[in-house]
Amino acid sequence: MPLFRKKYSTVKVDSRGKERIPEGFYVKDPLSQQIIYSKELEQNLMVVPQSGYHFPMSAPARIKSLVDEASFHEADVEMKSSDPLKFRGVSSYSSKLNAHSKKTGLNDPVVRGVARMGGAPVSLAVMDFRFLGASMGSVSGEKITRAIEYGVDNEVPVIVVCSSGGARMYEGILSLMQMAKTSAALGRLAQKGIPYIAVLTNPTMAGVMASFASLGDLILAEPGALIGFAGPRVIKETTQQDLPDGFQTSEFLLDHGLLDQIVERKDLRNRLIYFIETFGYGANRDVTGLPIKKVAKRPAKRVAKKATTKRRKA
Numbered sequence: 001m002p003l004f005r006k007k008y009s010t011v012k013v014d015s016r017g018k019e020r021i022p023e024g025f026y027v028k029d030p031l032s033q034q035i036i037y038s039k040e041l042e043q044n045l046m047v048v049p050q051s052g053y054h055f056p057m058s059a060p061a062r063i064k065s066l067v068d069e070a071s072f073h074e075a076d077v078e079m080k081s082s083d084p085l086k087f088r089g090v091s092s093y094s095s096k097l098n099a100h101s102k103k104t105g106l107n108d109p110v111v112r113g114v115a116r117m118g119g120a121p122v123s124l125a126v127m128d129f130r131f132l133g134a135s136m137g138s139v140s141g142e143k144i145t146r147a148i149e150y151g152v153d154n155e156v157p158v159i160v161v162c163s164s165g166g167a168r169m170y171e172g173i174l175s176l177m178q179m180a181k182t183s184a185a186l187g188r189l190a191q192k193g194i195p196y197i198a199v200l201t202n203p204t205m206a207g208v209m210a211s212f213a214s215l216g217d218l219i220l221a222e223p224g225a226l227i228g229f230a231g232p233r234v235i236k237e238t239t240q241q242d243l244p245d246g247f248q249t250s251e252f253l254l255d256h257g258l259l260d261q262i263v264e265r266k267d268l269r270n271r272l273i274y275f276i277e278t279f280g281y282g283a284n285r286d287v288t289g290l291p292i293k294k295v296a297k298r299p300a301k302r303v304a305k306k307a308t309t310k311r312r313k314a
Contacts, residue, residue: 029053045265054202054222054265058104059111059128062161066269067115067124074113076146081108081139085172093170100131109134109164110143114150117159118273119283123151126161127208135168136208141178144212148185151194157281158189159272161199162213166206179211186215195279197272200250200259202226218275220263221250227258 026035031051041048045065046055057065063072080097087093101107109132112125125147127134134140144160151158167175189196198216200209202225210229213219221227228248236243246252253259263271276282 027055047265052223052264054224056129056163056202057265058130059106059109059126062126063111063115063124065265066161066272067117067122068119072113072115072124074111075150076112076143077107079107079139079143081137081171083170084138084174085170087170096132096170104128104130106131108137108139108143110140112143112147114156116283117269117276120273120276120281121154121156122276123147123154123156123158124161125159127163129163129165129203132168133165134163134208135165136175136178137168137171138174138178140168141175141181144178144182145185148182148189148196148212151196152185152189152192155192155194157194157276157279158196159199160196160212160216161201162204162208163201164204164206164208164213166208176207179207182212183215186212190217195276195281197275199263199268199272200225200227205229205231214258217279218261219259220261220268220271221253221259222265222268223250223262225250227253 026037027041028034029036029048029051031048031053034048034050036048041055042061046057046061047053048055080101083093083097085093106128109128109130110125111128112123115122115124125144127140136144147160148158150156167178169175186196195217196215197218197220198213200213200219200221202222204213204221204225204227206229209227226248227250230238232243232248235247244252250259250262254262261271273282
């Protein structure tokens with residue numbers, strides 16, 4: 001027998017370590033693969049400080065970053081989609097709407113209302129990609145149209161922050177009709193000579209891009225945003241051709257004349273105020289009687305919170 005017996009020690013690894021990290025505590029930067037703490041990202045308007053990558057931003061946070069403090073008054077808060085086609089799939093359309101409403105605290109991807117920016121009144125609509133990919137259904141189209149009509153009736157600039165995967169298939173032809181409706185409303189706005197500024201964020205695609213997103217008197221975009229109709233993979237498979245580097249990015253479209261400017265998120269508010277004043281709709285303009293306070297507010301429990309311009313043909 002050996003004089004000394006070999007002794008083994010057992011090291012226990014605490015497998016619960018990962019479980020102690022709350023979900024969403026940190027995110028990975030797609031460009032640099034760097035781990036970023038979520039709170040740090042939120043404090044920087046969802047932009048990675050080192051790489052400049054722009055993460056999607058919720059509609060309430062976006063509105064807060066753009067408008068004068070406590071000046072936003074939301075309209076059509078309770079408007080929500082129904083299920084006119086009784087769509088059935090893996091799960092019903094109604095169940096998807098309820099799940100996304102619970103997840104985001106919104107009834108629709110579009111949050112619209114009136115606010116002041118640099119003291120100037122504006123009609124503002126913001127799309128939230130968290131809600132069904134900000135797909136445009138009947139309610140989304142109606143809210144965008146009402147935002148435009150408010151600008152027509154009250155002679156104030158209209159700003160729409162776009163982010164969408166396109167029309168909502170669950171509503172079929174009803175969703176496609178919103179393209180014509182929003183475009184027609186913008187035609188009336190153009191006839192009165194009232195400015196419309198479209199801000200394109202990542203991604204802005206399909207039916208939204210083919211309608212109101214591309215009809216701005218001024219079209220701005222965030223850096224690196226995916227913008228187009230069909231996606232690059234579909235185009236490549238259809239044409240059987242290699243696509244240029246950076247195809248459908250905001251930088252590519254700026255070089256090819258579709259966009260007027262690319263604006264970083266931290267500069268967007270000041271740039272919009274500058275353009276509003278340049279169009280002659282600044283804070284010094286006489287807007288006595290503008291019924292901003294008559295627009296319905298969101299219930300308190302849901303508060304989270306040089307370029308060459310081109311004129312659109314009437």
